[in-house]
Amino acid sequence: MxxxxxxxxxxxxxxxxxxxxxxxxxxxxxxxxxxxxxxxxxxxxxxxxxxxxxxxxxxxxxxxxxxxxxxxxxxxxxxxxxxxxxxxxxxxxxxxxxxxxxxxxxxxxxxxxxxxxxxxxxxxxxxxxxxxxxxxxxxxxxNITVSDRRVELIVTADETRKALSLLAGVSGAPLVLNPGANNPLKRWSAENFAKVARISMKQGQSVVVTGGPKERELVDAVVKLAPGAINLIERGVDLGGLKGVLARAACLLTNDTGPRHIAAALSTPVVTLFGPTDHRWTTLVHVQERLLLAEPFLTHDTFADQHPNACLMERIAVKDAVEAIRSIARTS
CATH class of the missing domain: 3.40.50.2000 (Glycogen Phosphorylase B;)
Structure with a gap:
């Protein structure tokens, strides 16, 4: 054809x-x-x-x-x-x-x-x-072969300019936190994201928090609990600007949602938190990613989607997220 x-x-x-x-x-x-x-x-x-x-x-x-x-x-x-x-x-x-x-x-x-x-x-x-x-x-x-299954995106010059404006005053490559997700059951708590932010900033890491237009309240909650973290929604982040920010990030900590895929497609290290959604639905290859599963011991023929009570997001420990970030983040 x-x-x-x-x-x-x-x-x-x-x-x-x-x-x-x-x-x-x-x-x-x-x-x-x-x-x-x-x-x-x-x-x-x-x-x-x-x-x-x-x-x-x-x-x-x-x-x-x-x-x-x-x-x-x-x-x-x-x-x-x-x-x-x-x-x-x-x-x-x-x-x-x-x-x-x-x-x-x-x-x-x-x-x-x-x-x-x-x-x-x-x-x-x-x-x-x-x-x-x-x-x-x-x-x-x-009748073709899709042999290269890497996800990939390009950051334009305009998106880079947006990112530089959004990150004005931010020291070095930031840790980006993305606490939102379309399904509330897929969200790690704002309190846990804030704990990671506080620990990271104490270690000298700059932190920015992002989200979609409908996630302002959630992002505000994280920033309120982590003084010093930058609220990108307040700075007018849009999808193009987010691409530019993620391309410059040290690491992204995120729930299983869109920014995860954007960061992975830009070769940015990602730590992704999975609860009652099976990670195998969205497997990404040849990316710098650490997966933290709420229930990592399900059998191969069992889906996380089928066991929401066993796969609550809050079962993921803050210390595990901090360690995963430390192990994968790139240095400035």
Whole structure:
């Protein structure tokens, strides 16, 4: 299968979008002369800034009652002959159905096979890494090999300038703390993040705390409990600025959420805290990362998702987080 104009619809979550970067890199390698567009949700298109794998980034939504039909007209204007759907949703497939592409490729699930021209059977193994999940789709669809499965992002000059402004007055490469997560059950407590901050600052390490727009209260709580830590939300951090900050960080301590994947994709050391979400769903390869599991002794055929009470985030000790940071952080 070949393509002259290809549109790749990416996942809407930050972490999942990052985990799709090996697919973009592989498609560019397989189709060096094709015009490749990346369709992303509004607000996270910044993730792909600086990338050479796609010719352009297209903002899509597929939300609301009319979303699939509204976006379909936008997609038709792209004149893509091939559309690859990485998300699993029926709604996304419905929007793509009316986009005019000759080939519409995606996993056959959620009853959407009738909307696609080329369906791939999803893997049955569980847990199955999202990186491998996306890679397997394009491998089977295009008969190519996604041999390099490293996640990767580029920091632009503008994002570097934003980072320098956000880190004004910060000494050396900072320890970045990310206490938020979309699911509250995946969050280590603000008190524990603050304890790590206080210990780190006592050892001479600068500390900054980041979060999304809806996590201001959580970030404020950490900073209040750790005087001297810098609140990046107060300084106006956005996704591009966060990329620049993480690229310059000594280490990131984070729950299992988007900034983890951004830091890993920028070759920044990461300590990731896992509770009632199995780490095997989001395995990253060739990254500088230490995983701290709330329950590290589950059997191989048991998922953390199935045992939320045994995998409470508060079972992760502060001293273990401090030691993990010490073992992996890069020095200024």
């Amino acid at each position: 070949t393509s002259k104009r290809m549109l790749v619809i990416l996942p809407t979550w930050v972490g999942d979008c990052v985990m799709a970067t090996p697919v973009l890199r592989a498609l560019r390698s397989a189709f060096p002369d094709a015009h490749i567009l990346a369709g992303v949700g509004g607000g996270i298109d910044t993730l792909l800034a600086g990338s050479e794998w796609c010719n352009a980034v297209l903002r899509v939504r597929f939300k609301g009652t009319l979303g699939p039909f509204t976006d379909a007209s936008l997609l038709r204007a792209c004149r893509a002959d091939t559309i690859v759907l990485l998300p699993n949703s029926f709604r996304t497939a419905l929007g793509v159905r009316f986009a005019g592409a000759t080939r519409r490729i995606g996993y056959a699930r959620d009853g959407r096979g009738i909307l696609l021209t080329h369906t791939i059977a999803p893997p049955t193994e569980k847990p199955f890494s999202a990186v491998d999940y996306y890679a397997q789709l394009v491998e089977k669809a295009f």
